[in-house]
Amino acid sequence: MDDFDVRSIGSLFEYTIPGEWGGDATPESGVPVLRATNFTDSGAIDYTDIVYREIPPSRLLSRRVTKGTILIEKSGGGPSKPAGRVVFCDSHFSGCASNFVEIAKVKKGFDANFVFYLLYYLYQIGLVVKYQQQTTGIINFKLDQYKDEKVSIPRSTAEQTEIAAILTTIDKAISQTEAIIAKQQRIKTGLLQDLLTRGIDEHGNIRSEATHAFKDSPLGRIPAEWELKSLSDAFAMPPRNGIYKPAQQIGEGSLLIGQNAFTRDGTLDYALARRAFVNAAELETFGLQEGDLLVSRVFATADGVGKPVAVSDLPEPAVYESNMLRLRFNTDCVHPGFVFHWLLSHQMRLAITSSVNASNQVSINQKTLNTLPIVIPKKCEQERILGVIVTATEAQLDLKRSLVKLRRNKSALMQDLLTGKVRVTPLLEAGA
Numbered sequence: 413m414d415d416f417d418v419r420s421i422g423s424l425f426e427y428t429i430p431g432e433w434g435g436d437a438t439p440e441s442g443v444p445v446l447r448a449t450n451f452t453d454s455g456a457i458d459y460t461d462i463v464y465r466e467i468p469p470s471r472l473l474s475r476r477v478t479k480g481t482i483l484i485e486k487s488g489g490g491p492s493k494p495a496g497r498v499v500f501c502d503s504h505f506s507g508c509a510s511n512f513v514e515i516a517k518v519k520k521g522f523d524a525n526f527v528f529y530l531l532y533y534l535y536q537i538g539l540v541v542k543y544q545q546q547t548t549g550i551i552n553f554k555l556d557q558y559k560d561e562k563v564s565i566p567r568s569t570a571e572q573t574e575i576a577a578i579l580t581t582i583d584k585a586i587s588q589t590e591a592i593i594a595k596q597q598r599i600k601t602g603l604l605q606d607l608l609t610r611g612i613d614e615h616g617n618i619r620s621e622a623t624h625a626f627k628d629s630p631l632g633r634i635p636a637e638w639e640l641k642s643l644s645d646a647f648a649m650p651p652r653n654g655i656y657k658p659a660q661q662i663g664e665g666s667l668l669i670g671q672n673a674f675t676r677d678g679t680l681d682y683a684l685a686r687r688a689f690v691n692a693a694e695l696e697t698f699g700l701q702e703g704d705l706l707v708s709r710v711f712a713t714a715d716g717v718g719k720p721v722a723v724s725d726l727p728e729p730a731v732y733e734s735n736m737l738r739l740r741f742n743t744d745c746v747h748p749g750f751v752f753h754w755l756l757s758h759q760m761r762l763a764i765t766s767s768v769n770a771s772n773q774v775s776i777n778q779k780t781l782n783t784l785p786i787v788i789p790k791k792c793e794q795e796r797i798l799g800v801i802v803t804a805t806e807a808q809l810d811l812k813r814s815l816v817k818l819r820r821n822k823s824a825l826m827q828d829l830l831t832g833k834v835r836v837t838p839l840l841e842a843g844a
Contacts, residue, residue, distance in 0.1 A: 415567050416832055422559030424527050428516040430486070431509030432475050434465035443467045444507035446477060448488045450499070454583065455532045457483070457499045467508055475508050475515050477501055480524040482516040482531065483509055486553050489544065495553035496540035500528035502580075514555055522565075526572035529579050530563060533826045564832065574836040575829045582822045589815045593808065600804045607797045608757050611635050611789050616796070631759065631785060638789050644782035646746045651739055651778045653709065654732040655698040657688040665689040667730035669700065671708060674721045677805075678752065680706075682727055690731055698731040698738075703748040705739040706732055707755070710775045718764035718776045720755045722748065737781065746786075750794040753801060754786055 422428075434443070442464030450458050467475075477483065481501040489495030502525070509515050518524040534540065539561065543554040566572050609632065610619045619626075625636035634640065644650075657668060668688040673680050690698075700706075704723040711717045720739070732738060741748050754760060767780045789797070828834035 415571075416564045417567050418562050418564050420559060421531070421561050421563055424519060424522050424563075424565075425559075426517045426519045427474070428484070428514050428555070428559075429474055431511050431513045431515055432465075432467050432471045433511045434467035434471070434508075437464050437466040439464045441466065443472060444505070445510055446483065446507065446513065447510045448485050448497075448512055451483070451485060451497050452499065453497075454586065455499050455528065456583075456587070457501060457503075457505075459503075459505070462507070465508070472508055477505055477507050477509055477515060479504055480518065482518065482524065482528050484514040484516055484531070484553070484555060485512070486514050486555060487512040487550050489551040489553070494540050494544050495551050496535055496543065496555075496558070498528060498531045498535060500525060500532075521569060523569055523572035523576055525576035525580065526565075529576055529826065530565065530830055533830050534561075534563070536823070536826070566832070571836055574839055578829065578836065579822065579825060582818060582825060586815065586818045586822065589811060589818060593811050593815065596804075596808050596811065600808065603804060604753060604757065604801065607800060608754060608787070609634065611638065611793055612796050612800060614796075616800075629787075631787065634787055635789070638787050641786055641788055642782060643751075643784040643786050646741050646751065646786060646788065647782075648740045648742045651737045651781055652698070654734045654736050654738065655690070655694055656734040657690075661689045662686055663688075666695065667728060669706065669730055669732040669736075671711070671733070671735060674706075674708075674719075678719075678721050678756070680721055680723065682730075685730070688731075695729055695731060700726060700730045700732060700738065701740070702726065703741065703743065705741075705748060705752055705755075706736045707739060707776075707781070708735065709737045709777075710735040710773050712773060714765045714768050714770070714774045717768050717774050718755070718761075718781070720752050722752050737778065739781070744791075746788060747791065747794045747798060749798045749801075750789075751786065753798075755784075760784060 431445070434445070437443070443466070444462045445465045445467075446457060446462065449461060452458050479501055483499050483501070485495050485497040487495060489497075518527050540553065540558065543558045545552045545554050566575070606618050613619055613624065619635055621633070626633045627636045629640045631640065662668065665687045666689075667682060668686045668690075669680060669682075670686060673682065673684040675681050700723050702724055705720045706723060707718050707720045708716055739751070741751060755764075763784060764776060764780070767776065769775045769777070829836065
């Protein structure tokens with residue numbers, strides 16, 4: 413492309429300089445200093461955890477981070493996140509960066525935001541990987557060598573600015589969607605607390621003591637018509653540990669559900685399950701069916717023990733591994749979905765994690781599960797509660813799907829616009 417120039421990355425900067433750590437200081441007397449912990453994966457700066465340091469004015473003069481400054485991570489990283497991440501200062505910040513961060517000032521004649529997106533794109537496609545150097549446990553980024561890499565950029569600053577503006581617009585949409593998802597999660601958490609402690613009446617309203625009768629219970633005040641029982645009272649059969657299969661029996665056969673098939677939203681991804689030879693008697697004993705819950709019996713941390721996943725949409729007969737328990741319920745008494753959310757409630761998570769056995773791995777036994785308290789509203793109310801939860805969850809999932817789409821669009825736009833595959837010159841000509 414005749415209107416693109418091939419230049420080294422280093423030639424895009426007026427200068428780069430390592431940050432300064434300085435000495436101890438208070439927020440009142442010190443200079444705000446950004447660290448690698450302030451870097452986000454999106455390329456934005458997280459200003460919520462800033463340290464304040466005493467930095468001599470002579471050292472600060474060339475190291476001041478202001479709007480338009482690019483920061484490059486020089487040390488840190490790991491196998492899945494190499495050093496060399498970049499963030500862009502797009503606000504009226506006035507501070508410094510730590511000595512593990514390089515402060516980069518873009519040369520006049522180049523759009524600083526465009527240069528940031530170019531470096532961000534190069535990081536995303538893995539160009540930085542060959543410039544990693546590990547010495548004493550810390551991975552360092554060989555920035556001086558990286559600066560010699562050649563890149564192709566639009567000669568026109570106006571085109572650079574237009575590309576950056578398009579990518580900034582989609583970044584703002586991503587940020588706004590993330591904020592809405594976080595807000596909805598906070599609302600949903602509060603809603604779940606209300607639903608599982610106060611319930612919902614036949615008119616679809618959350619109960620209050622002003623309009624409904626409540627009673628005292630070991631769990632606090634609950635609606636008068638609710639029953640308080642032990643979890644074992646809701647079982648159709650006792651909890652059962654899963655099946656152990658030696659390595660030579662794994663590879664082909666029936667689905668063998670392991671913890672690696674657990675998803676964050678409490679479902680199972682059957683594509684991640686292994687297969688094992690299972691005879692008819694084992695399938696009868698350890699088989700799964702719709703409405704079962706699986707809970708982690710053994711886990712590396714207390715936070716993961718006792719968390720339920722729901723068995724649904726089974727594609728074929730399946731069994732489950734020995735590091736989990738199967739819970740099967742009397743559906744005349746409780747809806748499995750209600751129990752699923754009850755076990756995830758803050759109150760029950762505290763009860764479970766305070767009862768775990770801690771050794772090399774953290775575990776929970778059947779007795780602990782059996783004796784967990786559970787509130788049991790009438791079955792029709794359980795279904796109303798689940799209906800509200802499902803509606804809130806679906807709204808959240810829709811937003812998460814939109815977020816995934818936006819991120820994919822951003823990746824595609826970066827590839828198209830930053831490589832010159834798609835030009836923005838028609839937009840510039842139309843606006844002229």
